[in-house]
Amino acid sequence: MSVARRHAGTMLLPLLLLAGCSRLLPPKDRVIALEGATLIDGAGGPPKPDALIIVRNGHIDRVARVNEIPIPSGAERISPG
Numbered sequence: 001m002s003v004a005r006r007h008a009g010t011m012l013l014p015l016l017l018l019a020g021c022s023r024l025l026p027p028k029d030r031v032i033a034l035e036g037a038t039l040i041d042g043a044g045g046p047p048k049p050d051a052l053i054i055v056r057n058g059h060i061d062r063v064a065r066v067n068e069i070p071i072p073s074g075a076e077r078i079s080p081g
Contacts, residue, residue: 031056031075035066 032055039051052069054062062069071077 029057031061031072033071033075033077034079035071035077036079036081039063 034051034053034055037051039048039053041048048063048065050066052062052064052066052071053060054069054072054075
């Protein structure tokens, strides 16, 4: 087997793995609105009832109370109950 052929196989495997793993990542510009739950921030502050948490591409983007900020259009809305 030639060196070029061995290198082609070595380079192809990581590319295939990356292509397969890309399906596990959140879609680009995915927005989720978690609305109406009690938020406990973990920093010792008091719980915040009726919270609205906007998650964009897997990261918390904004936190407010429900109806204080608009929910982005097209957001996936998740509420308790």
